[in-house]
Amino acid sequence: MNPYYPNLLSPLKVGTVTLKNRICLAPMNLREVDHNGGFTARTIAFNERLAKGGVALITLGEACVSQTTGSSESFMLRITNPGAFFSLCDIAEAVHRWGGKISMEMSHAGALCIPQNNFGNQPMSASAYIKPTGVAVREMTVEDMEQVAEDFGNAALTLKNAGFDMVQFHAGHGWLIHQFLSPRTNKRTDEFGGSLENRCRFPIMCLQNIREKVGKNFPVDMRMTGDEIIEGGYHIEEGKEIARLLSPYVDMIQVSTGGIYHPDATARMSPGVFMEKGCNVDFAAAFKSVVDIPVSTVAGINEPNMMEQTIKDGKADLILMGRGLICEPDMPNKLAGGRMEDCNRCLRCNECHGRLFAKNWFLCTLNPEVGFEDRLSIPAAPEKKKKVLVVGGGPGGLMAAWTAAKRGHQVTLCEKGSELGGAIRFADHVYFKRDMAYWRHQMEKRVAESGVDIRLNTEVTADYIREMKPDAVICAVGADPAQPPIPGLDNSKVIVGATMHDSDQNYGDKIVIIGGGLVGCESAAELHAEGKDVTVVEMLPGIAPGCGVAQSNALRIGMTGVKVLTKTACKRVTDEGVWVQTEGEEEKLLPADSVILSAGLRPRSALVEELQTASVPEFYTIGDCAAARKMGDAIREGYYTAVNL
Numbered sequence: 059m060n061p062y063y064p065n066l067l068s069p070l071k072v073g074t075v076t077l078k079n080r081i082c083l084a085p086m087n088l089r090e091v092d093h094n095g096g097f098t099a100r101t102i103a104f105n106e107r108l109a110k111g112g113v114a115l116i117t118l119g120e121a122c123v124s125q126t127t128g129s130s131e132s133f134m135l136r137i138t139n140p141g142a143f144f145s146l147c148d149i150a151e152a153v154h155r156w157g158g159k160i161s162m163e164m165s166h167a168g169a170l171c172i173p174q175n176n177f178g179n180q181p182m183s184a185s186a187y188i189k190p191t192g193v194a195v196r197e198m199t200v201e202d203m204e205q206v207a208e209d210f211g212n213a214a215l216t217l218k219n220a221g222f223d224m225v226q227f228h229a230g231h232g233w234l235i236h237q238f239l240s241p242r243t244n245k246r247t248d249e250f251g252g253s254l255e256n257r258c259r260f261p262i263m264c265l266q267n268i269r270e271k272v273g274k275n276f277p278v279d280m281r282m283t284g285d286e287i288i289e290g291g292y293h294i295e296e297g298k299e300i301a302r303l304l305s306p307y308v309d310m311i312q313v314s315t316g317g318i319y320h321p322d323a324t325a326r327m328s329p330g331v332f333m334e335k336g337c338n339v340d341f342a343a344a345f346k347s348v349v350d351i352p353v354s355t356v357a358g359i360n361e362p363n364m365m366e367q368t369i370k371d372g373k374a375d376l377i378l379m380g381r382g383l384i385c386e387p388d389m390p391n392k393l394a395g396g397r398m399e400d401c402n403r404c405l406r407c408n409e410c411h412g413r414l415f416a417k418n419w420f421l422c423t424l425n426p427e428v429g430f431e432d433r434l435s436i437p438a439a440p441e442k443k444k445k446v447l448v449v450g451g452g453p454g455g456l457m458a459a460w461t462a463a464k465r466g467h468q469v470t471l472c473e474k475g476s477e478l479g480g481a482i483r484f485a486d487h488v489y490f491k492r493d494m495a496y497w498r499h500q501m502e503k504r505v506a507e508s509g510v511d512i513r514l515n516t517e518v519t520a521d522y523i524r525e526m527k528p529d530a531v532i533c534a535v536g537a538d539p540a541q542p543p544i545p546g547l548d549n550s551k552v553i554v555g556a557t558m559h560d561s562d563q564n565y566g567d568k569i570v571i572i573g574g575g576l577v578g579c580e581s582a583a584e585l586h587a588e589g590k591d592v593t594v595v596e597m598l599p600g601i602a603p604g605c606g607v608a609q610s611n612a613l614r615i616g617m618t619g620v621k622v623l624t625k626t627a628c629k630r631v632t633d634e635g636v637w638v639q640t641e642g643e644e645e646k647l648l649p650a651d652s653v654i655l656s657a658g659l660r661p662r663s664a665l666v667e668e669l670q671t672a673s674v675p676e677f678y679t680i681g682d683c684a685a686a687r688k689m690g691d692a693i694r695e696g697y698y699t700a701v702n703l
């Protein structure tokens with residue numbers, strides 16, 4: 059028994075397979091297939107890295123069971139594609155090498171298929187309807203259902219033959235099986251619609267086919283939406299009943315919640331910072347009360363003590379983590395060794411999700427190695443130990459200093475201010491940024507313990523560098539708040555957003571925020587939660603541009619109650635408030651006790667140029683002072699630079 063996490067790290071039997079602990083990877087489709095239609099080396103390396111970190115079960119994300127229908131995107135693996143088989147064997151072997159078990163989420167998108175990704179075939183579902191895009195969905199015939207059930211069975215057998223330990227049947231998140239289970243989308247009047255028993259008939263056909271093909275000793279897992287969250291969908295009581303009806307055909311149930319059919323439901327799937335951690339645990343507990351097979355829980359769980367308690371209290375048998383393991387792949391092994399303080403805690407910032415959908419591969423704010431597992435890790439000690447000066451103690455400087463010191467360089471970190479953390483110091487004061495603050499304090503400790511010479515209250519100049527004579531300077535001096543040309547910004551009502559937490563000043567009740575970027579929107583959410591009357595003014599047609607769907611859905615929840623004026627220009631600030639003009643309307647006054655300026659950041663380029671005049675052999679500019687962006691960019695650049703020194 060593990061002395062630190064006796065419940066979380068205890069084994070569990072799922073059908074005939076024993077999992078070595080209760081920490082499993084939630085399915086994540088990484089949207090990468092090679093030219094044969096199999097997994098890329100990068101996907102295999104990503105999953106092998108997680109197995110190495112000690113995770114008990116890896117369930118690979120959505121892959122399509124059918125050859126000519128069923129795919130919602132062009133980068134989705136088709137399980138029975140002969141060209142994919144070798145990569146399936148390879149990934150199974152890579153996970154087994156580290157004692158992990160492997161499964162795959164088998165899916166069919168039904169109505170959500172896109173014809174061009176399915177050889178022009180029309181999407182089909184439980185019932186016919188016209189999608190908002192104008193594409194017509196046709197009602198499935200019994201022959202269609204028999205074909206899809208056969209496809210599920212064949213896909214499961216393929217995975218078994220490739221060396222997988224189990225398979226997962228995807229019955230949630232709004233895809234085909236869910237379309238049959240939900241009264242929102244299943245309007246049939248035959249034996250496949252209407253009553254719950256009827257709505258479960260096609261899912262059972264698929265499960266029976268899977269069982270016939272893989273035999274009784276091969277575990278079958280099922281992912282389900284526990285509660286559809288929105289009106290017209292099923293809720294937890296009906297969810298429990300579905301679980302009870304389907305459980306005789308499966309060996310385990312994963313209870314997720316919501317899905318991609320509505321922003322409020324999607325927000326519950328990969329919850330952001332405005333939702334409670336473990337917001338779906340009670341749904342798993344409800345399922346456990348009606349089935350006698352293992353039940354897992356998922357969503358926004360990143361604290362080891364919470365995981366241990368959930369298992370101990372019998373609310374779930376397994377904890378699934380998606381993002382928590384992306385940002386800390388070594389979590390299971392670290393917990394086993396009592397190194398919980400050393401685990402990165404996922405920020406629930408959803409940058410990974412946003413990147414995946416914008417660029418087809420994901421990165422993580424906190425873990426700079428994600429996506430480069432096969433190519434990038436801290437190399438052995440350098441041939442020449444260098445004297446390295448890191449200028450600036452924000453996220454970029456902290457990561458650079460820590461990584462360079464771990465490699466054996468002699469590192470000095472100078473910070474002008476009295477504390478480390480740079481622009482993210484604000485996180486200490488914001489209830490939904492606790493994990494960001496946690497990372498900052500973790501990094502302060504890591505840097506100090508790695509032997510870096512930390513010099514606070516030390517403003518670096520070109521002369522300072524000349525005197526010190528380092529071999530390399532890593533310049534991470536950050537950015538200054540931008541000052542748009544709006545008359546009246548010198549009014550005492552105006553507070554620069556980046557300094558909002560630097561004093562205990564009372565900002566009054568009525569607040570206008572100039573700038574609807576992510577930072578302005580999060581400030582609005584924070585002030586609104588404190589009971590203020592908040593209006594955000596944004597020139598562009600939408601707020602938080604550049605945010606992915608998951609981030610926008612999270613913000614939607616956080617900003618409920620905040621007034622937002624888009625396509626609106628700020629004309630001037632006066633003692634009464636802010637004069638604005640919305641496109642096509644007259645100028646109007648927004649009365650305000652305080653005006654928060656959140657108009658973006660500008661890199662400290664002049665300072666960088668000044669420091670460069672010191673002419674050191676190596677000079678690197680990283681993070682916001684290269685281009686003002688996000689914390690993850692600064693962290694990655696700090697890491698890459700230090701790895702290459």
Ligand SMILES: Cc1cc2nc3c(=O)[nH]c(=O)nc-3n(C[C@H](O)[C@H](O)[C@H](O)COP(=O)(O)OP(=O)(O)OC[C@H]3O[C@@H](n4cnc5c(N)ncnc54)[C@H](O)[C@@H]3O)c2cc1C
Nearest residue numbers: 450452453454474480481518535536681682687688689692
């Ligand atoms: C209010 C606010 C909220 C934000 N929220 C988010 C968020 O939710 N998610 C996200 O990803 N990003 C967020 N960002 C952006 C993020 O904080 C930055 O991208 C990130 O901090 C950049 O890191 P950095 O190390 O490059 O610079 P900084 O964090 O700006 O650090 C630069 C450091 O250099 C020091 N310095 C400057 N000149 C000198 C000198 N001459 N000598 C020594 N030290 C010097 C400064 O004092 C500072 O500590 C936010 C930014 C702000 C302002």
Ligand SMILES: Cc1cc2nc3c(=O)[nH]c(=O)nc-3n(C[C@H](O)[C@H](O)[C@H](O)COP(=O)(O)O)c2cc1C
Nearest residue numbers: 084085086087119120327328357358379380381411
């Ligand atoms: C990058 C990414 C990809 C995902 N892909 C899938 C998927 O293919 N299938 C699925 O059922 N859920 C998918 N999800 C949802 C996760 O499985 C998980 O339920 C969700 O992220 C909540 O867990 P977490 O808070 O531990 O990340 C994905 C989530 C992320 C972040």
Ligand code: SF4
Nearest residue numbers: 405407408410422423
């Ligand atoms: S990008 Fe953000 S949400 Fe995604 S894993 Fe990393 S820290 Fe977590």
